[in-house]
Amino acid sequence: MKLSELTSCLAAVRLYGDGELDISDIQVDSRRVKPGDLFICLPGFTVDGHDYARQAAEQGAAALVCERKLDVDLPQLVVDDCRFAMAVLSNAFFGSPSSRMRMIGVTGTNGKTTTTYLIERIMQDHGLKTGLIGTIQMRYDGQTYPTSGTTPESLELQRSLHDMAVKGVQCCVMEVSSHALEQGRVKGTDFRTAIFTNLTQDHLDYHHSMEEYRATKGLFFARLGNVISPWKEERKYAVLNVDDEASSYFAAQTAAEVVTYGIDNQANVRASRISITAKGTSFHVETFKGETDISLRMVGKFNVYNALAAITAALLEDIPLAEIKASLEAVAGVAGRVESVDEGQDFAVIVDYAHTPDGLENVLRTVREFAGGQVLTVFGCGGDRDRTKRPKMGKIAAKYSDKVLVTSDNPRTEDPLLILRDIEAGLEEDAVPAERYELIADRREAIRKAIEMASPGDVVLIAGKGHETYQLIGGVVHEFDDRIVAKEVIRGRSY
Ligand SMILES: CC(=O)N[C@H]1[C@@H](OP(=O)(O)OP(=O)(O)OC[C@H]2O[C@@H](n3ccc(=O)[nH]c3=O)[C@H](O)[C@@H]2O)O[C@H](CO)[C@@H](O)[C@@H]1O[C@H](C)C(=O)N[C@@H](C)C(=O)N[C@H](CCC(=O)O)C(=O)O
Ligand SMILES: Nc1ncnc2c1ncn2[C@@H]1O[C@H](COP(=O)(O)OP(=O)(O)OP(=O)(O)O)[C@@H](O)[C@H]1O
Numbered sequence: 001m002k003l004s005e006l007t008s009c010l011a012a013v014r015l016y017g018d019g020e021l022d023i024s025d026i027q028v029d030s031r032r033v034k035p036g037d038l039f040i041c042l043p044g045f046t047v048d049g050h051d052y053a054r055q056a057a058e059q060g061a062a063a064l065v066c067e068r069k070l071d072v073d074l075p076q077l078v079v080d081d082c083r084f085a086m087a088v089l090s091n092a093f094f095g096s097p098s099s100r101m102r103m104i105g106v107t108g109t110n111g112k113t114t115t116t117y118l119i120e121r122i123m124q125d126h127g128l129k130t131g132l133i134g135t136i137q138m139r140y141d142g143q144t145y146p147t148s149g150t151t152p153e154s155l156e157l158q159r160s161l162h163d164m165a166v167k168g169v170q171c172c173v174m175e176v177s178s179h180a181l182e183q184g185r186v187k188g189t190d191f192r193t194a195i196f197t198n199l200t201q202d203h204l205d206y207h208h209s210m211e212e213y214r215a216t217k218g219l220f221f222a223r224l225g226n227v228i229s230p231w232k233e234e235r236k237y238a239v240l241n242v243d244d245e246a247s248s249y250f251a252a253q254t255a256a257e258v259v260t261y262g263i264d265n266q267a268n269v270r271a272s273r274i275s276i277t278a279k280g281t282s283f284h285v286e287t288f289k290g291e292t293d294i295s296l297r298m299v300g301k302f303n304v305y306n307a308l309a310a311i312t313a314a315l316l317e318d319i320p321l322a323e324i325k326a327s328l329e330a331v332a333g334v335a336g337r338v339e340s341v342d343e344g345q346d347f348a349v350i351v352d353y354a355h356t357p358d359g360l361e362n363v364l365r366t367v368r369e370f371a372g373g374q375v376l377t378v379f380g381c382g383g384d385r386d387r388t389k390r391p392k393m394g395k396i397a398a399k400y401s402d403k404v405l406v407t408s409d410n411p412r413t414e415d416p417l418l419i420l421r422d423i424e425a426g427l428e429e430d431a432v433p434a435e436r437y438e439l440i441a442d443r444r445e446a447i448r449k450a451i452e453m454a455s456p457g458d459v460v461l462i463a464g465k466g467h468e469t470y471q472l473i474g475g476v477v478h479e480f481d482d483r484i485v486a487k488e489v490i491r492g493r494s495y
């Protein structure tokens, strides 16, 4: 594609140099630049991509996109905001791939991954070739690819959507994080349906206040309909959880058709008669296309919400309710979400990805409902993330557990002991007796201790890392999987 063709899709831009040269690819990491590539200089949170322009040039970059004219002998597109320019250029370069498939996006503090998995299953079973992008992985056309976060950067996203389109993917369901909305990672992506799960505290390190966090999530609904592909039906849907008060705020922001789901309040898709056991959750659902009973193999009231969101999105795709029911009932669960570790022991061990106060409270309430004995909770909080959630999670863990083992999650660049102390501050504030909790920085050791302590009928909940197969300590990535560690300890205990 010619550089000048690309510039035409950007509003405010100054071009220095030859616009007629061909661009073979786009890169944002100088280390990946190949001859003929366009290098976008991203002013990052840790380093500035402008400092790597020279290296990109040495590796054969054809041109640069930057926020100030650089002293590098290459054609340059000077823009106001490289991150936003990246989204627009990537979408144009890859030929607006989202316009070639049904896009369903899921945002909210908790439940995004689970909801996307449920939707993927329904779409696949219906015979639609479906792609999935989110926290655990990206997968389509029989292949899985690792992801480094929840929502990819716009360049990677458009590249992946393009590949999906080439491989005949008809529908893509993806998680849309608040970081992504703030940074314009999904800018230009043509969503047909935008789903909201819930809004509770997380990421206040990045968004500063709940109002700001909500406003960022609101961008998803406010922008829905801004991108309209000529061949697609123009109808867009905002699927909102009517039991979450943020929904009315989003409803007021969107031009799309609002479709609601919920349990406690009147909704277009509403569940009732909920029954939760240790094996699963059943409920009755009334929808705008009939009613039925559904028995999920996943536990917890929160999974009823995730299922309702998936049902609503699927009905909007004209999938019959009976088919939706069959697909949902076939899902055994999502990796690392209330996942049982069963080595034949006489107590339960559950690994869960709850890493927010609300997530932890939900999973603990569920666990308490079917625990035949004590609840022993192992959890920690990630470093370089919202500090204010730490004491809150400490309080919640103590409220619903008989014993709490406070340990490390991914400390990242923080001192693990200081994170533990932040959590302990919540325990102290609630005057939790010292014998009801322990601080053990080594996660393996904390898991070992909890499992050693368990008696028949007890539940050991290991929260925060779910599917993760690593632990980030300092700058080092260590292999670590709660499920494997728990298995090893249980096996060791039985001999
Ligand atoms: C805060 C944040 O969003 N950071 C993202 C940001 O990193 P950054 O700005 O620090 O990047 P940087 O290291 O400063 O580099 C700046 C630029 O220089 C370039 N560079 C750098 C070195 C070099 O030798 N050559 C070079 O060209 C880099 O490729 C980059 O383009 O840009 C990077 C790549 O473009 C992202 O990977 C990175 O996400 C980091 C890993 C991250 O932790 N993000 C989290 C907070 C996040 O986005 N989470 C959300 C929500 C999670 C959820 O609740 O589900 C998510 O969607 O994952
Ligand atoms: N609808 C829900 N409401 C509240 N908590 C939930 C809900 N669904 C799941 N959870 C809890 O949150 C944890 C994370 O769930 P899930 O991975 O589906 O959320 P997510 O929004 O994708 O998280 P992330 O922001 O990390 O991508 C689960 O392990 C569970 O404990």
Ligand SMILES: N[C@H](CCC[C@H](N)C(=O)O)C(=O)O
Binding pocket: 150, 355, 381, 382, 383, 385, 409, 410, 464, 465, 468
């Ligand atoms: N998407 C979340 C995941 C947190 C998972 C937890 N294990 C941690 O590392 O803090 C985040 O990046 O904040």
Ligand SMILES: [Mg+2]
Binding pocket: 112, 113, 114, 134, 135, 136, 150, 175
């Ligand atoms: Mg997720």
